[in-house]
Amino acid sequence: MNSTRPPCKGEGNTPNCVTQCNPGYPSYTKDKSFVPIKGRRRTLPNITDLTELMKLDFPDPGGPISRTLTWFRDWLAGLKETRFFLSGPLSLTPVLVCSDAFRVFLQRHCPVVAEPFSPTPWCWGGRLQTLVRVLIKSSPQVDYRNELIRTADGGQISLDWVDNGDSAAYPECYSRPTVLILPGLTGNSRQTYVLHAVSQATRRGYRCVVFNNRGFGGEELLTPVTFCAADTSDLERVVLHVRELFPQAPLLGTGVSLGGMLLLNYLARKGSEAGLVAGLTMSVSWDTLESCASLEQPINRLIFNRHLASNLCQAINRHRKMLETVVDVDHVLKARTIREFDERYTSVMFGYKSCLDYYQEASPNYKLPRTTVPILCLNAADDPFSPKHALPVALAKRLPNVALLVTSHGGHIGYLEGLYPRGEGYMDRLFGQFIQAAFDHPGDLKGACSIKEELLD
Incomplete structure (x- = not known):
């Protein structure tokens, strides 16, 4: 680049450029730091420039240079996050993407959506938010009543109930609103985020039931079948069971991570027959293939991917005698990533040709247009499990029943x-306010989402 700084259109033809532009590379006038130095002409790249350079195609995909550059790119991303938390504003108002009517309803009855989210200042970045939550979050005291229900294939599902019989707001059991909670991939009713959700619901007088995925609720497998995000048959059985027990009580579903994926896939499959007044999801992976790619980045692979794969393998090994009749358990236990686990186990168990076919079927972003009930979805832009470029922003803009709430920070189930x-965090407050808004103002919610009364009755 010469010292007179000629106009650059980004096509890579500017004379004497230090770095020729690749297609799509940011314009000098927009993003580059140009500093002429006496006797030498050079561009001093800032962190943003270096990060953009790391997005170029690597010369040896999968090779040592590619791995080194990928690690350096991740390190730069962490450096940017650190710099932001040390020098930048911490408090940012989340972005709410939805119809005008849904926005008015949420701002009136769920004010947390319009409040700035101020993440813990020493817990910078999505990875730390994700990790620290597991290590430091409190576990409210919750006493469950367990119930085992049978499925059509002869299996069983473990449900953990909090009946809240002392509820002053809803003393009649038959009409007490019920919250159905779906934990994440390897979670169950003892996860801290589930306990905080139960605490939020019971203090408002509601009944709670936690749907533990097969094999993760402490029960024995009676059939060689577990679960996956694309198979909603067990959830359909649970919703039907709860509705039969309390036909006059409104039922709301909330899912976290994979539980949210399962809930969204269920709502898309059942449509107006879902039997729920509303849905709430948190930290959902909208595009499973993109989520896998994010988790396979070097740092994420080391911190999250291997740990989750190990937990899944432990669950398979625990039920080895039952599952070895349908899968090669020894081969499954050698999986070191979620993708390897899904290729060796999930896709085989549920009849997919490959894990790519399974990921396509499990991804809820393609199915949102088939949903009819009001849905609020919370995601963080720095969630290592759900990259921000895969968020269904365009769909949320045009669907009257879907609201997408995106915070700048928060990680995966962190906040x-x-x-x-x-104690109580942003995600917990959002959960409490939204379920109360849905139960207290069902007519207003249906009207805001342009839903006819008979569709959800």
Whole structure:
């Protein structure tokens, strides 16, 4: 680049450029730091420039240079996050993408959607938010009543109930609103985020039931079948069971991570016959293939991917005698990533040709237009499990029943606030306010989402 700084259109033809532009590379006038130095002409790249350079095609895909550059790119991303938390504003208002009517309803009855989210200042970046939540979050005391229900294939599902019989707001059992909670991939009713959700619901007088995925609720497998995000048959059985027990009580579904994927796939499959007044999802992976790619980045692979794959393999090994009749358990136990596990186990168990076919079927972003009930979806832009470019922003803009709430920070099921974030956090407050809004103002919610009364009755 010469010292007179000629106009650059980004096509790579500017004379004397230090770095020729690749297609799509940011314009100098927009993003580059140009500093002429006496005797030498050079461009001093900032962190943003270096990050953009790391997005170029690597010369040896899968080779040592590619792995080194990928690691350096991840390190730069972490450096940018650190710099932001040390020098930038911490408090940012989340972006709410939805119809005008749905926005008015949420801002009126769920004010947390319009409040700035201030993440814990020493817990910078999505990875730390994700990790620290597991280590530091408190576990409210919850006493469950367990119920085992049978399925059509002879299996059983473990449900953990909190009946809340002392509810002053809803003393009659038959009409007490019920919240159905779906935990994440390897989660169950004892996860901290589930316990906090139950605490939020019961203090408002509601009944709670946690749907534990087969094999993860402490029960024995009676058939060689577990679960996956694309198979909604067990959830259909649970919703039918709860509705039969309490036909006059409104039922709301909420899912976290994979539980949210399962809930969205269920809502898309059942449409107006879903039997729920509303849905709430948190930290959903909208495009499973993109989520896998994000988790296979070097740092994410080391911190998250291997750990989750190990937990899944432990669950398979625990039920080895039952499952070895349908899959090669020894081969499954050698999986070191979620993709390897899904290729060796999930796709085989549920009859997919490959894990890619399974990922296509499991991804809820393609199915949102088939949903009819009001749905609020919370995601963080720095979630290592759900990259922001895969969020269904365009769909949320045009669907009257879907609201997408995106925070700048929060990680995966993190959303930690305060200097010592052990107690109630942003995600917990959002959960509490939304379920109360849905139960207290069902008519207003249906009207805001342009839903006819008879569709959800």
